[in-house]
Amino acid sequence: MNALSSLLSPLGVGTGTLQDTLKLVVIGGTMETARRASVSAWNGFVDSFFLTAHFSEEDYPYDWLMHWLSKQPAWGRSREFEITTRSAGRNSLCETTAGDLEDDEEDDDSLVHGRRKRKVAFQPSLDTTHTIYYRGHWLRITRGKRYPDFGGSTLKISVVARNNDILKKLVLEAKREYEKDAEHRVHIFLADTTYGCWRWNGARQKRPMSSIVLQPGVKDMLLADCKDFLCSEEWYAERGIPFRRGYLLHGVPGSGKTSLIHSLAGELGLDIYVVSLSSKGMSDNTLTTLMGHVPTRCILLLEDLDAAFTRSVSRDSSSTGTPPATTSSTTTSSTSTTAESDGSTLSLSGLLNSLDGVAAAEGRLLFATTNHIERLDPALSRPGRMDVWVNFTHATKWQAEGIFKCFFPSKSSAVVTTTESDTTDPSQKNLPVPKRKAAAHAIPLLSEDEISELAKRFAAAIPEDELSVAALQGYLLKNKTRPNECVDEVDEWVIEQRETREKLKKEKAEKEAKEKKEAEEREKKEKEEKDAKEKEEKEAKEKLERKEARLKAKKASAASKSDSLVSVDSTTEPTPAPATATPTTDEPSSSSSSESETSTGVEADTEESVTSEEESDKVDVPVKDGAKKEKWIAVKSQPMPAAATPVAEPQPETPAVEEVAPPPP
Numbered sequence: 001m002n003a004l005s006s007l008l009s010p011l012g013v014g015t016g017t018l019q020d021t022l023k024l025v026v027i028g029g030t031m032e033t034a035r036r037a038s039v040s041a042w043n044g045f046v047d048s049f050f051l052t053a054h055f056s057e058e059d060y061p062y063d064w065l066m067h068w069l070s071k072q073p074a075w076g077r078s079r080e081f082e083i084t085t086r087s088a089g090r091n092s093l094c095e096t097t098a099g100d101l102e103d104d105e106e107d108d109d110s111l112v113h114g115r116r117k118r119k120v121a122f123q124p125s126l127d128t129t130h131t132i133y134y135r136g137h138w139l140r141i142t143r144g145k146r147y148p149d150f151g152g153s154t155l156k157i158s159v160v161a162r163n164n165d166i167l168k169k170l171v172l173e174a175k176r177e178y179e180k181d182a183e184h185r186v187h188i189f190l191a192d193t194t195y196g197c198w199r200w201n202g203a204r205q206k207r208p209m210s211s212i213v214l215q216p217g218v219k220d221m222l223l224a225d226c227k228d229f230l231c232s233e234e235w236y237a238e239r240g241i242p243f244r245r246g247y248l249l250h251g252v253p254g255s256g257k258t259s260l261i262h263s264l265a266g267e268l269g270l271d272i273y274v275v276s277l278s279s280k281g282m283s284d285n286t287l288t289t290l291m292g293h294v295p296t297r298c299i300l301l302l303e304d305l306d307a308a309f310t311r312s313v314s315r316d317s318s319s320t321g322t323p324p325a326t327t328s329s330t331t332t333s334s335t336s337t338t339a340e341s342d343g344s345t346l347s348l349s350g351l352l353n354s355l356d357g358v359a360a361a362e363g364r365l366l367f368a369t370t371n372h373i374e375r376l377d378p379a380l381s382r383p384g385r386m387d388v389w390v391n392f393t394h395a396t397k398w399q400a401e402g403i404f405k406c407f408f409p410s411k412s413s414a415v416v417t418t419t420e421s422d423t424t425d426p427s428q429k430n431l432p433v434p435k436r437k438a439a440a441h442a443i444p445l446l447s448e449d450e451i452s453e454l455a456k457r458f459a460a461a462i463p464e465d466e467l468s469v470a471a472l473q474g475y476l477l478k479n480k481t482r483p484n485e486c487v488d489e490v491d492e493w494v495i496e497q498r499e500t501r502e503k504l505k506k507e508k509a510e511k512e513a514k515e516k517k518e519a520e521e522r523e524k525k526e527k528e529e530k531d532a533k534e535k536e537e538k539e540a541k542e543k544l545e546r547k548e549a550r551l552k553a554k555k556a557s558a559a560s561k562s563d564s565l566v567s568v569d570s571t572t573e574p575t576p577a578p579a580t581a582t583p584t585t586d587e588p589s590s591s592s593s594s595e596s597e598t599s600t601g602v603e604a605d606t607e608e609s610v611t612s613e614e615e616s617d618k619v620d621v622p623v624k625d626g627a628k629k630e631k632w633i634a635v636k637s638q639p640m641p642a643a644a645t646p647v648a649e650p651q652p653e654t655p656a657v658e659e660v661a662p663p664p665p
């Protein structure tokens with residue numbers, strides 16, 4: 001210590017200060033170690049005594065528990081919140097929590113500037129733990145993230161208990177409550193082709209069956225068939241028939257196909273899984289994966305089945321899937337290009353396999369809708385895949401009357417709060433339940449007789465099977481507060497509709513004719529261009545061939561020339577010494593050919609050049625002094641036997657390759 005104090009004395013630090021600092025360090029360290037030890041001991045204790053259950057956002061129990069938790073006051077009293085206006089999970093029911101801001105809002109349905117007020121809700125933050133007392137047990141509940149980067153919530157519930165009975169009770173209770181609250185909603189799931197999974201798209205209010213007006217018996221038949229199917233699993237199993245049922249709803253647009261499916265889903269308490277076959281990235285594999293992940297009891301909806309066929313859904317790689325008569329080459333090429341460009345490689349066989357292949361889910365009700373049944377491949381619509389076919393037509397008079405009664409409930413039905421009414425008319429059975437809150441607009445309530453009378457008059461004015469039910473609905477919506485005027489003006493409206501339809505038809509025909517004309521012109525132009533190109537190519541080819549022929553001829557003539565020279569040299573008398581020096585062997589031909597090329601063209605050139613070369617052995621060459629001399633060519637490189645070439649006697653003045661002057665005549 002003395003040594004230490006002597007060491008520190010020059011620095012001005014006293015021994016006492018140092019000691020105090022050391023003491024603080026030791027005490028602090030000890031305390032931190034003790035804290036960590038106790039935390040880890042507590043965690044060990046928790047791990048050994050607590051039962052822990054994990055719930056993932058992708059599965060239903062998560063929704064049940066989130067819904068249950070949202071009703072627990074302790075969950076709402078959390079001291080760390082996320083404030084959100086968005087739905088956290090697939091169940092919009094779970095976004096409201098106890099203690100949310102809605103308590104202060106008087107009217108949920110009130111509108112601000114024509115928009116519904118946004119609901120603001122508290123949600124306990126991620127990674128915070130809440131303790132809730134439930135049936136004599138303390139539950140420790142933590143909401144966490146499944147993947148730190150990609151999101152996806154999980155729920156962890158721990159409880160001190162000997163067995164997991166308490167957790168089972170909790171999940172069952174949460175499920176019951178959820179189902180009770182979700183009773184009036186239909187959940188919609190959409191196919192995500194990127195990840196090959198289903199995404200929750202929203203929960204819609206159930207649509208009463210009574211609001212769908214179809215020909216008598218159609219709704220009842222469908223409902224009974226679906227119910228019968230859902231409770232016949234054993235019957236199917238005993239007979240070895242795959243437990244699936246398919247319904248094909250086909251017919252004109254706006255006739256209630258989709259609405260009926262929504263309504264049936266509500267009535268049967270099923271969720272709807274919608275897949276669009278023409279969506280981007282749809283392939284055989286994706287579809288098979290999606291179909292394999294459809295839950296057992298649900299409605300699988302393939303909307304606008306025929307639309308898939310305009311996107312080259314083919315049974316094999318070469319066919320388009322559409323009946324041959326309707327397949328134009330242009331359509332095929334354009335559709336296949338589109339399919340390739342957006343990565344859609346769905347084939348009809350892939351679709352069929354996914355519907356009833358080994359991996360296809362059982363227990364689901366398959367509904368397919370189409371506006372063009374004639375475009376469907378028979379394999380797709382055969383019994384076993386589509387067991388029940390329902391045709392939807394334009395509105396009949398019966399439907400017109402029914403829909404009018406739906407829009408203008410009579411005094412007596414307006415006060416009925418249940419969905420059952422005692423009228424004998426099936427279209428009046430299960431009239432839509434009156435809204436909980438009075439509508440902003442005042443609908444004059446007429447007596448039942450008055451409404452019946454008006455409905456009959458309305459139906460009489462509607463032409464049979466000419467206008468869609470959706471169109472009638474549009475007209476009634478426009479006149480929802482004026483039942484009498486609505487009927488008075490309906491004749492006028494029908495005329496208007498006809499005129500509009502005619503106009504649209506005419507415009508469409510004109511547009512089509514214009515497009516056709518343009519297409520023809522384009523085709524003609526393309527053909528002309530193609531012909532011109534072909535002609536050009538042909539000419540170029542011919543020119544090339546002629547050139548090649550000329551070259552060949554040149555070569556041949558050169559060869560024959562040298563041969564003939566050799567033979568001439570060897571047989572003729574020796575030539576006297578040349579008068580003038582001559583250029584090399586090819587000089588005469590090249591000069592004459594170039595001359596002819598410029599003057600007479602290619603053919604003349606070829607002939608002339610050949611002729612000139614042929615004649616070049618012996619040409620009358622005008623000599624300066626006017627005397628005509630014969631032109632002789634000798635090739636130096638040609639070895640000539642000494643005995644046979646007396647003319648080749650080397651002359652001292654004669655160059656090696658030269659034009660020799662023939663002997664004077």
Ligand SMILES: Nc1ncnc2c1ncn2[C@@H]1O[C@H](COP(=O)(O)OP(=O)(O)OP(=O)(O)O)[C@@H](O)[C@H]1O
Nearest residue numbers: 211212213214253254255256257258259469470473
């Ligand atoms: N038979 C009907 N009964 C009641 N409402 C109908 C009926 N038909 C059509 N509608 C109304 O018309 C609108 C369009 O109906 P929906 O979408 O069901 O027709 P769709 O046949 O599926 O048409 P698309 O073939 O174009 O998809 C909806 O708002 C629906 O309320």
